[in-house]
Amino acid sequence: MEITTVGLNYLNNGYGLKSWLLTKDHKRIAILYLLSITGFFFLGGFFALLIRLELLTPAADMVQPDTYNKLFTMHGIVMVFFFLIPSIPATLGNFLLPIMVGAKDLAFPRINLLSWYIYVLGGAFTVVAAATGGVDTGWTFYAPYSTSASNSHVITAGLGIFITGFSSILTGLNFIVTTHRMRAPGLTWFRLPLFVWSMYATSLIMILGTPVIAITVLLVAVERGLHLGIFDPALGGDPILFQHLFWFYSHPAVYIMILPAMGVISEIVQAFTRKNIFGYAFVAFSSLAIAIVGFLVWGHHLFVAGQSTYAGLIFSILSFFVAIPSAVKVFNWTATIYKGAVSWDSPMLYAFGFIGLFTIGGLTGLFLATMGLDIHVHDTYFIIAHFHYVMVGGAIMGYLGGLHYWWPKITGRMYPEGWAKFAALTVFIGFNLTFFPQFIVGYLGMPRRYAMYAPEFQVYNVLSTAGATVLGAGYVIPMIYFIWSLKNAPLAGNDPWGARGLEWEIPSPPPTENFVVSPIVTEGTHQYAPSREVGIGH
Amino acid sequence: MFTNFPFFPQQASEQAAQVDAVYFFLVAVSAFFAALIAIFLAVFAAKFHRTHHDQVGDAIHGSIALELLWTIIPLGITMIMFVWGAQLFFHLTRAPKGAMEIYVVGKQWMWKAQHMDGAREINELHVPVGRPVKLIMGSEDVIHSFFIPDFRVKADVIPGRYNTMWFTASKPGRYHIFCTQYCGTKHSAMIGWVTAMGAADYETWLGGGARTGTMADAGAQLFQSLTCNTCHLETGQGRGPVLKGAYGKPVELEGGGTVVMDDAYLRESILMPTAKVVRGFQPIMPPFQGLVTEEQLLQLIAYVKSLGAQGPTPPGQPATQTPAGQPSAPPATPTPKQPGSGN
The missing domain is CATH 1.10.760.10 (Cytochrome c-like domain)
Incomplete structure (x- = not known):
């Protein structure tokens, strides 16, 4: 399998800046997104590093509390709105969705480019807010602190989130229309790759949820700027209303972050076991179930806010329900590996890591859905640990796994596998060292968002900071070898993994319009061996 | 360097053990399932490791029976969590009749407590051991949250309304109060101490100090x-x-x-x-x-x-109106709790 030349493709089809900034090619737009979210990832990571350094000691000695408050706020805003939410959909989703459905592009290529410009504009507001002094409300913008008390750049940062929300909505719209209207002949819904199902479910949340966060931050700006009483009781408003509106979006937003990673893991597990998924329909529908039920659980953020106990009961039981489809996915991935031809290549290592860490993240979510227990752990480091297991252990592991899996397709080149394995291991170890101690210190009672803390919590914070250093290294290593690989690594060829799927049938990197002739699909996804048993699925 | 290395918070209220029981149950369930998945992954990864380049896996499409099994069992277990957690929540959020009432006001960045007899404290809260105490809490500015980890109780303190919480301290000692709802610059300094005292000590404490009236x-x-x-x-x-x-x-x-x-x-x-x-x-x-x-x-x-x-x-809170030193209210009868025995 010696490959020496690369034909005309989306990368060498025009070189000028203009050919990139005015491109309508979904693959180039994916690259634009990749570059911008990587920038935000390292910006958010830099804030995280400063937070961890400050927390080495119980006193606020490295930075002042005001600075610390701005650091965790900017870390949250940047990571949530400018990295995690766009991460997989805007990069891998943009690149792969049209190819996976056998289309030449997304349904609305111009809108796709527009969504990137909107994202950049929103990002610019956030960067300006950070550069001119920052915001200190926490990424949650709780009123009335954000509307009446904070002396920071709340409106600027809020506008950044407001604006970037539209890029999310447009991407979701594009994905939904493309999935409905542009599938290749023979590509029925139940032959779709599971990554497409997860993108579809994610897009539903983006379209239905994002307008609510946009309205919410707008209302914050209105109350703050015009003193109209909406949330502040001193002006006749209701602060709990803010929390309902905020979490109505921001809880489903968690699923915007994790569903795409689940889709990536489904693809990786199949490709690196050379085996079709166990229980295709269950995995596909569990994505939709998560998206739908995920809209009905927001009140579990308000158990100690004095919300009606009976409302709390409903939110509690629905929160347990939403855990079930996640569990189903974990069991199905595990069952898929059974009797597979299991490779230990780096994408699969990330998949193993994802399944393990997401399992812990999901299980610890049950602690928070359990009302009587949530009273104690609410707003402590237990919650910080829980959602970092889901978002970093889950979403970022999935993102990195996907990036490794499809890197040869995106760039046409391999990467140094030894280094990749080393980085995957470093990320896994660093991650656990950072966040596992936070479960313990959280149950001990250390509150989140504390610049200063009681001395008995120090040992766990030192462990966390040590872990964060390892984790940081684990993120920088792939950055280095990916850049190195662009010129130096061996060419990949169409299908370096021996995987199945439309994306592996076309050259790497793909030509501008993906397919010379429209493909005709005759079977489901990831079929490697002839059917042995009759089971469910199609 | 780290002489103080706790692994678990103290159980200093009657509620604490009840919360911890649920916690241990969830830890056990989580540990079981996390270990189960980890073992399966490790065994499958080793046993079915690809041995030659072109090897493919078996085409197994699924099993309805297994899907039902791993839907229904987790659902059943989580419903146990739901019911237990909900019961506990009802218990933790509904103060018994006759609980001693103390008013708490949160403001950036301090906690002010007013006892019915007029005693006032800042960032301190003195309570008797063995008697239900109900805090009626309001905020002067933004949202705060009153958290006593060693008692396993917490409630948000919200401007424009009163939230309540209650506990029965079970062990004399001093315990952290933390503000857990981010409230600005000195959020992490909006902390204090609960002092739980034996009933006799508490009466003495109530009797001391300047007081302008109830x-x-x-x-x-x-x-x-x-x-x-x-x-x-x-x-x-x-x-x-x-x-x-x-x-x-x-x-x-x-x-x-x-x-x-x-x-x-x-x-x-x-x-x-x-x-x-x-x-x-x-x-x-x-x-x-x-x-x-x-x-x-x-x-x-x-x-x-x-x-x-x-x-x-x-309407049922006469106990709190008892003048200091007049132990006529039944719950306050000074059972001779050894002063400082719990420290």
Whole structure:
């Protein structure tokens, strides 16, 4: 399998800046997104590093509390709105969705480019807010602190989130229309790759949820700027209303972050076991179930806010329900590996890591859905640990796994596998060292968002900071070898993994319009061996 | 370097062990499932490791039986968590009748507590061991949250309304109070200590210190100085309704409906009197929004409450009105708890 030349493709089809900034090619737009979210990832990571350094000691000695408050706020805003939410959909989703459905592009290529410009504009507001002094409300913008008390750049940062929300909505719209209207002949819904199902479910949340966060931050700006009483009781408003509106979006937003990673893991597990998924329909529908039920659980953020106990009961039981489809996915991935031809290549290592860490993240979510227990752990480091297991252990592991899996397709080149394995291991170890101690210190009672803390919590914070250093290294290593690989690594060829799927049938990197002739699909996804048993699925 | 290496918070309230029981159950379930998945992954990864380049896996499509199994079993287990957690929540959030009441006001960045007998503290809270204590909490500015980890209790403290929480301290000692709802610059300095004392020590503590009068006394003074008394006459001839004996009873409203005169209704009626006007009265009372502090509000409410307690049907918190050193209220009977035995 010696490959020496690369034909005309989306990368060498025009070189000028203009050919990139005015491109309508979904693959180039994916690259634009990749570059911008990587920038935000390292910006958010830099804030995280400063937070961890400050927390080495119980006193606020490295930075002042005001600075610390701005650091965790900017870390949250940047990571949530400018990295995690766009991460997989805007990069891998943009690149792969049209190819996976056998289309030449997304349904609305111009809108796709527009969504990137909107994202950049929103990002610019956030960067300006950070550069001119920052915001200190926490990424949650709780009123009335954000509307009446904070002396920071709340409106600027809020506008950044407001604006970037539209890029999310447009991407979701594009994905939904493309999935409905542009599938290749023979590509029925139940032959779709599971990554497409997860993108579809994610897009539903983006379209239905994002307008609510946009309205919410707008209302914050209105109350703050015009003193109209909406949330502040001193002006006749209701602060709990803010929390309902905020979490109505921001809880489903968690699923915007994790569903795409689940889709990536489904693809990786199949490709690196050379085996079709166990229980295709269950995995596909569990994505939709998560998206739908995920809209009905927001009140579990308000158990100690004095919300009606009976409302709390409903939110509690629905929160347990939403855990079930996640569990189903974990069991199905595990069952898929059974009797597979299991490779230990780096994408699969990330998949193993994802399944393990997401399992812990999901299980610890049950602690928070359990009302009587949530009273104690609410707003402590237990919650910080829980959602970092889901978002970093889950979403970022999935993102990195996907990036490794499809890197040869995106760039046409391999990467140094030894280094990749080393980085995957470093990320896994660093991650656990950072966040596992936070479960313990959280149950001990250390509150989140504390610049200063009681001395008995120090040992766990030192462990966390040590872990964060390892984790940081684990993120920088792939950055280095990916850049190195662009010129130096061996060419990949169409299908370096021996995987199945439309994306592996076309050259790497793909030509501008993906397919010379429209493909005709005759079977489901990831079929490697002839059917042995009759089971469910199609 | 780290002489203090706790792994688990103290159990210093009667609630703590109940919360921990649920916690241990969830830890056990989580550990079991996490280990199960980890073992399966490790075994499958090793056993089915690809041995030659072109090897493919078996085409297994799934199993309805297995899908049902791993849907129903987790569902059953989580429903146990739900019911247990909900029961615990009801217990943790509903103070028993006759609990000793203490008012807490949060403001950037301190906790102020007012005991019924007039004792006031900042960032400190003294409570007796073995007796239910109910905190009635309000905020002067933004949202705070009152958290005592060693008691496993927490509630948000929200401007514009009262939230309550309760606990029964079980072990004398000093325990952290943390603010857990981010509230600005000194959020992490909005901390304090609960001191749980044996009943006898607590009585001694109550007896000490300068005191200008009970909360109700302070409220009575405000009632005069704000000229509330010119309309709310005891005779029933005033332009405002009679407050004596009214607390805890239903009030008929102008335009239909009734509301129980509780802390929330009194608060609303002082700040925004026109919101719910008592039947037969004109909406002529001026709003006191911005004119009284949260603490003054609480004193006024304590005063109205004390009027209610003298009425024909006392609404059930007489214990807190006992003067210090008069151990007539049953729960406060000084059982000889060894002072400092728990430290």
